[in-house]
Amino acid sequence: MAATPSSTDELCSDQLEVHRTRLDSLDYWDTGDEDDDCGPRPSELYGTFTWTIYNFSQIDDKELRSNSFDVGGYKWCMLIYPQGVDNASVNLSLFLCVANHDELLPGWSHFAQFTLCIVNNDTTKSKYSDTLHRFWKKEYDWGWKKFVELSKLPDGFLVDDVLTIRAQVQVIWERVDRPFRCLDEPYRRELSKVYLTNAEAIVRRFVDERRRAISKSINDERIWSRLRAFWLRTDPSARMQLTRENTGTILRVMVKHFFVEKEVPSTLLMDSLYAGLKVMKQVCKNSEETVNIQWPGEDDSWSTPMVIIDKDNDMFVLADDPILLLERVALLDSGPHQRTGDCKSSENFSKV
Template sequence: MAGDASSLAELRSLEQVENRSLSTSPPYWDSDDDGGPKPSDLYGKYTWKIDKFSQIDNRELRSNAFEVGGYKWYILIYPRGCDVCNHLSLFLCVANHDKLLPGWSHFAQFTIAIVNKDPKKSKYSDTVHRFWKKEHDWGWKKFMELSKVLDGFIDADTLIIKAEVQVIRERADRPFRTLDCQYRRELITVYLTNVAHIFRLFVEERRTKLGKLLEDKARWSSFCAFWLGMDQSSRHRMSREKSESIMKVVVKQFFIEKEVTSTLVMDTLYSGLKALEGQNKDKMSKGKYLEAEDLPIPIVGMEKDTFILVDDVLLLLERAAMEPLPPNDMDGTVGEDFKKDSIERNERRLTELGRKTIEIFVFNHIFSKIEVAYQEDVVLKKQEELIHEEEAANRANIQRRS
């Protein structure tokens, strides 16, 4: 059984979870053109009511089995703690793990909540885990202090536990959709700042590196001479790259299996990639993807299965290093101030952050290839200079001897 998993416990309005209205997400957030089952088909909820809670003497209790994503699960609770004192312990478990085929694994994100009479005080915890033979249960040994359980969580001697389970369908070749749209919206209210920070940190690090090249006047001048001295066909060839080879690296970079934010990161990158593809497919309908006045001029384009730089690398490098990121004014308000339009606004901004991250990632990938060629050219020229100097020295020695 798992120990204390890395998690972030949050207080969220229960009404926010229960009011699962039809999605009004902006374009791309509800799209999913990958084959196989959709995240909405792999998502489910379960409510467990434990009556006469004060009379329970059992060390552990198991809920009935429930099915999500084609797999059977149950909730395991230790009313007086599992290997810890003064805490209630909670775990999600694979129900029939001993009957599954060798090598099985279920990868899932899940949220478990203990319901309070005051919905705003309900206790939520989220985590993500790959369930397998030796780790077929996962959760929290210290989910809640026992002293706090009596503070509104037991009503008429009944404890109510709710679970949301999202089985994740993975891909290694490109960003993929991970979350049911309403579950995603719930998680956005909690992890919005964390997800935005991940993208901003990545983009800023890459921009800083590009900026250093621009600031080094001698190196920048040398690079410009190298690039302008290259024939047109070579520049054309080096300004493009197969999308599959880049997208594999994107997934490897951003999908960190044990990070609870990785699912939202993947959903954001998926939406950002779709926005980038849509931006290239039909510029005339740009208003349907993002607000027209907010739509930036692209740095990267797509031709079938290939990413291309839309302009000369020297011009694009300056833009990539200097263009501002989307404004950092995302509204993560919850509770009574929680509005659906704020979520839609946040999804639009995340889409633009995802698009910008994909764009900078692609540009950096292509530019790195060009930079390697430049460095090889510099080394080759230095070698040629050394050879010429050595030949000149040899000729001078011969002349002196004669």
């Protein structure tokens, strides 16, 4: 079953290779050692495997399978098609596979983010590809039909007729009720160098779309005057109910919107939201009653409270008249936009 690569996955291979050489300079999310989240840590669900294939040019087999390896409590292996899946291709095909898929109980699924790499003698030219996929009965392998052109293998990939392939696998235990941890810290650091700009663009687009919708309503005098009239007629007790929401409801919406299967930046977004939520909880713990989320002011300062976190009642509460808040949101500047990668990487799909 074929899958079209998402725009956030579409990065030039040379751009990806350059980013991966500067890992030490990255500031990334650190959730610390103390954690109240249930389940195993991402570091316990992450693993790597190196597959060395000798006498590669002499192989006549259509398909080669690596030894199995364990990551996150599951068995995995790599599949390679030296002449492509159709055995008449100019590209080498490479996949990650659930090694014991035919032995698992009905209804099984493993969700994982993974990176496959064919190592080049010049490490800056090694070929990487990343993806996010839910493995299950009908999609027990996933990867790239056109991972690398066969004609490029002699250019540093084949050394003494030896091909080296590495896999990084991060099993993910996702949740629907709140942001969750996804990535082992070093792996997150590596992926961030490639996809952080894309993750930021997703958040910026989310904010801009909603601000434009608010601005459109404000600019429609008929709609806005009716909304103002409705709010003025509403009694104080009803206003109180309309300006607060349970934190669980808000967090479910955030997870549903920002965690999209097949979108590699989704895991970075979840890690960021998880870390931010943890900071908010810590601030709540150290405060007496409430915590203010403030408006960005001039010169990067912070001014009037926008949202109050009521820790006792587990609520997000609007800190001011919602009409005034909406008008202020419409006037906010989202800041400069960054250009994201727009070049296509290898096509990822299942061979079954």
